[in-house]
Amino acid sequence: xxxxxxxxxxxxxxxxxxxxxxxxxxxxxxxxxxxxxxxxxxxxxxxxxxxxxxxxxxxxxxxxxxxxxxxxxxxxxxxxxxxxxxxxxxxxxxxxxxxxxxxxxxxxxxxxxxxxxxxxxxxxxxxxxx
Amino acid sequence: xxxxxxxxxxxxxxxxxxxxxxxxxxxxxxxxxxxxxxxxxxxxxxxxxxxxxxxxxxxxxxxxxxxxxxxxxxxxxxxxxxxxxxxxxxxxxxxxxxxxxxxxxxxxxxxxxxxxxxxxxxxxxxxxxxxxxxxxxxxxxxxxxxxxxxxxxxxxxxxxxxxxxxxxxxxxxxxxxxxxxxxxxxxxxxxxxxxxxxxxxxxxxxxxxxxxxxxxxxxxxxxxxxxxxxxxxxxxxxxxxxxxxxxxxxxxxxxxxxxxxxxxxxxxxxxxxxxxxxxxxxxxxxxxxxxxxxxxxxxxxxxxxxxxxxxxxxxxxxxxxxxxxxxxxxxxxxxxxxxxxxxxxxxxxxxxxxxxxxxxxxxxxxx
Numbered sequence: 001x002x003x004x005x006x007x008x009x010x011x012x013x014x015x016x017x018x019x020x021x022x023x024x025x026x027x028x029x030x031x032x033x034x035x036x037x038x039x040x041x042x043x044x045x046x047x048x049x050x051x052x053x054x055x056x057x058x059x060x061x062x063x064x065x066x067x068x069x070x071x072x073x074x075x076x077x078x079x080x081x082x083x084x085x086x087x088x089x090x091x092x093x094x095x096x097x098x099x100x101x102x103x104x105x106x107x108x109x110x111x112x113x114x115x116x117x118x119x120x121x122x123x124x125x126x127x128x129x130x
Numbered sequence: 131x132x133x134x135x136x137x138x139x140x141x142x143x144x145x146x147x148x149x150x151x152x153x154x155x156x157x158x159x160x161x162x163x164x165x166x167x168x169x170x171x172x173x174x175x176x177x178x179x180x181x182x183x184x185x186x187x188x189x190x191x192x193x194x195x196x197x198x199x200x201x202x203x204x205x206x207x208x209x210x211x212x213x214x215x216x217x218x219x220x221x222x223x224x225x226x227x228x229x230x231x232x233x234x235x236x237x238x239x240x241x242x243x244x245x246x247x248x249x250x251x252x253x254x255x256x257x258x259x260x261x262x263x264x265x266x267x268x269x270x271x272x273x274x275x276x277x278x279x280x281x282x283x284x285x286x287x288x289x290x291x292x293x294x295x296x297x298x299x300x301x302x303x304x305x306x307x308x309x310x311x312x313x314x315x316x317x318x319x320x321x322x323x324x325x326x327x328x329x330x331x332x333x334x335x336x337x338x339x340x341x342x343x344x345x346x347x348x349x350x351x352x353x354x355x356x357x358x359x360x361x362x363x364x365x366x367x368x369x370x371x372x373x374x375x376x377x378x379x380x381x382x383x384x385x386x387x388x389x390x391x392x393x394x395x396x397x398x399x400x401x402x403x404x405x406x407x408x409x410x411x412x413x414x415x416x417x418x419x420x421x422x423x424x425x426x427x428x429x430x431x432x433x434x435x436x437x438x439x440x441x442x443x444x445x446x447x448x449x450x451x452x453x454x455x456x457x458x459x460x461x462x463x464x465x466x467x468x469x470x471x472x473x474x475x476x477x478x479x480x481x482x483x484x485x486x487x488x489x490x491x492x493x494x495x496x497x
Contacts, residue, residue, distance in 0.1 A: 009325055012317070036271075039290070093190060097186065
């Protein structure tokens with residue numbers, strides 16, 4: 001059996017040692033937070049002054065993640081159904097089709113995306129009014 | 131002492147497994163006597179799920195067929211719907227689609243590099259590759275609003291226009307990538323550890339590749355110059371200049387060299403896309419999802435994904451639902467026919483190495 005040593009193949013990987021003097025790619029979370037890109041598909045918001053309760057969002061949602069529910073709040077005068085959407089984040093896939101089909105453009109996705117809760121019921125999320 | 135015959139499951143939790151699947155191995159000592167692929171641990175039944183949804187609703191599911199590179203699925207789906215309904219896509223939308231597809235290819239190759247280097251114990255390379263892939267995901271986040279499942283390439287165009295200064299950001303990334311990819315040559319491709327493990331392992335010969343309809347790097351790694359982007363150009367690939375890299379050896383190392391060369395070609399394509407990006411509309415005006423109907427017709431479309439030819443069959447029946455859709459990804463033939471064949475006679479330690487070189491994505495198998 002013939003023995004041979006691939007000198008270049010042994011020496012060239014040592015270049016990885018240069019990484020010791022380079023700035024790390026990682027960030028010191030949570031002291032440093034990564035900025036979310038503008039237009040990121042995070043949590044829903046619903047401007048109640050504009051929402052007409054048409055349920056288009058509920059109809060287009062293929063995951064059945066949207067329920068139209070009655071709540072004690074001030075509705076838009078044009079909201080004939082008197083219902084507003086509630087999102088089930090156990091089902092939502094953040095495809096944003098619901099925001100695409102919203103006729104008054106009241107339902108939107110916010111850049112906020114971190115939500116922590118010890119209660120499973122908090123997955124049923126009422127979009128913030130903004 | 132004589133070695134006993136044993137059967138073990140390699141996966142689905144094993145880190146060397148590509149995705150949620152497992153391979154049942156019959157071993158004598160360390161040598162594999164028989165390999166059987168088992169899938170179905172992750173997503174499955176996509177084709178049936180799609181039949182139960184309207185065209186617009188189904189669009190959000192297809193990207194989930196392949197996690198490392200969802201965009202070829204979106205492009206295929208959109209192209210099939212456009213072909214059936216006769217929708218025209220504007221040149222700007224087509225260029226943006228090519229940009230997304232090439233960025234996605236580059237990201238998928240980085241993910242492959244992470245897996246392939248991990249399979250030979252070079253974990254530092256994997257960490258670099260994942261970090262560099264993240265730079266591409268940052269761009270996707272800005273363009274599409276999501277990092278992994280973009281849901282961006284939509285029948286009729288693309289969902290958002292390029293944000294301000296986006297092309298400059300891509301340009302900046304490409305300048306970085308060109309320099310960075312040379313580092314990967316030093317630490318991974320030319321690394322003696324990788325070469326010793328990869329050369330002469332998992333060899334596929336030319337005749338077998340053609341006979342069994344292998345695609346992508348498996349085909350190009352044994353000297354066959356086949357690429358859907360050249361052979362049946364879609365979108366605006368016929369306006370772009372690029373080469374199809376090939377190798378002759380047909381082993382794991384040849385496939386790695388092909389992939390590495392393809393990364394350079396992706397960078398080259400992206401530079402041209404940036405230079406040629408036209409102005410104009412990005413989306414057709416579409417009917418609402420209940421009124422968006424497919425005619426009674428069928429079509430077969432295909433794109434070149436980072437792992438090979440990716441094809442969709444789609445049939446409409448005049449309603450708003452898709453009558454039938456079939457997914458033919460590269461993993462179907464690589465994960466069953468090829469993997470089960472290649473593993474026989476190999477060592478147990480080479481399973482992860484060979485699997486990674488084939489680029490298997492289990493949801494494409496049990497779809």
